[in-house]
Amino acid sequence: MASYTIPHAAGFVANDAPRIVTERFDHPDSYTLERYLATGGYDGLRAALERPPADVHGEVRDATLLGRGGAGFPAGVKWGFCPPGVWPRYLVVNGDESEPGTYKDRLLMELDPHQLIEGCLIACYAVGLSQCFLYIRGEMALAQERVAQALNDAYEAGWVGRNICGTDFSVDIVLHSGAGAYVVGEETALIESLEGNRGMPRLKPPYFPAAIGLYGQPTIVNNVETLANLPWIMRNGAAAFTAIGTPTSPGTRMIAVSGHVQRPGVYEITNGTTTFRDLIYGADYCRGTRPGRELKAFVPGGGSAPWFTPAQLDLPFEASEIGPQGSMLGSGAVMVMDDTTDIPAAALTLTKFYAHESCGKCVPCREGATWLERVLRRVCEGTGTPRDLDVLLEVGASISPGDFPHAAVPERGLEAKPFPYQMTTICFVGPSAFAPLHSALTLFPEEFEARVAANAHLDTELSGTAPSEVPVSV
């Protein structure tokens, strides 16, 4: 089996599966302009410039390139949402990768920055975007350095800036470093941040970026990995792209698998067909749990995704199959827990993350996430009571009312509750704060009950009328 880790690309593991965005990672100098040009670099842009912009847009639409940032919306369709006749239009590149468990955009920026730059240029050409802002997460120093160097080299060589390739296509790409805020990965918060403000999400409608985005202008926000696919698509065509994977989830995607597996790593997998079992147990992938350990649960799509158990191992990386089973593929991150895992404590690490990262704009998230963390911490420390478990669910329901999505638990006869969820907040950070805890409580209730059973006598019997039943006189 040809699978090997690449020393200069810590974390990345290569194998025989088709590679689109990581094909240059094997070269130690993959990030240089010389290597890029020697391996087909900027050929996709040249191919695009020989065709009318609308054709290039059509090619991307035909490729069914799904956004790789989390929502999975087709990029070509998104590009079509800009209202006609409103100028200028902007491109904002979302490189603020911060979802727990996720790292692929960082590797793409560190190891192949020119591929991203070429992708930005193709998007700008196709949709008529007159300036590009490349927003990179503040904590990613090396990615910022590599992209800055690549941009400097590309400007010098005439690939970016005025009259690209001697044509009348001209666009500036501006590198913009963030400063540490998870919520800025949400596209409207990203735009707020780029305008120099606190990174708080805007209400949609009316602030759909394609219509009212940066400076109130039509703005396309695309993820780094999404754009990194464009040079390959322009070189090889949409048909070659859709020949990989399934018709509804074509191409490849990068998945970071971390936690209790023998070989954690970032893998480029075939979209739509690769299953979680392949990924966690396959000889070319993670090679299973540690010796003598059993799989207990896994997070299938980043910290915001409801959890799966071994019962869901045979599901493929196909959005249309994951949603009905109660979770999402999200940002391409799988976190694996074996039977040594303390489930409430594991959930707490994520609840704490969201409580810390809530931007404070929406009350249910700001207050709710904070109380979820406090109450869950008390449960984990052994001072919680049975009533606390109800409180956790009540607080969660104030952020996301109704049945929250979860996986099936066959041994308890519990059926899956499919996506989506409802929310009382502007953005997904609120429900995400509830997701890990809700999964842990639903899939492993006994671990929580065991923590609080000894304190049952501390719960006071409530009497009187519940506040919701008190008659209100107006």
Added chain:
Amino acid sequence: MSFFTEENRTLADEIIGRYPKRRSAMIPLLHVAQGQAGWVSPEAMVEIADLVDTTPAEVLGTCSFYEMFKREPVGKYLVNVCVTMSCALAGATELMEHAEERLGVRAGGTTPDGMFTLASAECQAACTEAPCLQVNYRYRYRVDADGFDQLIDELASGSLDDEIPPHGITARVRQHIPVDRAVGALPPESVDEQPVWLAAPAGNGAGAA
């Protein structure tokens, strides 16, 4: 007396010039200020407000939202130990306990000699290499107690000075757009026509100079 050095003032003007609106340069300028002093002082915020045509209160509002901007001095080395899920599953809690013991400060504290600030950090996007940490945003992977001690010894001795600049400087390579290649950033209200290449397809693919 201005806060920015002459060199950084020139840099600030160059950065502001890349954006259609000056205010967009606020976060980049806060980074420049922090790179100069190691933290963001009130004087720096007042000067940035002037540069981007807003009030110091607005700059403080933005500055205080973002984790990386420190509004009081921190150690020469900011040691961010990741404590989110993948790292926690791989022993981040134990690593943090060891770090606190070794440095003699709790998470959030700075050593008396001003060399190290220890902090717990959220996911740093190196989850397969857990537990991980960043020193001034430079990664260290799969860190155990011995590895941590060795890192601190090396930082204290200055042997990592080439790799890890003092706190405040993140990227050492900066973007520079050559004047003769720049398209330039126009305020959005001054543009009302579609880009020229949409009107008449670019179409010759002549290749770069």
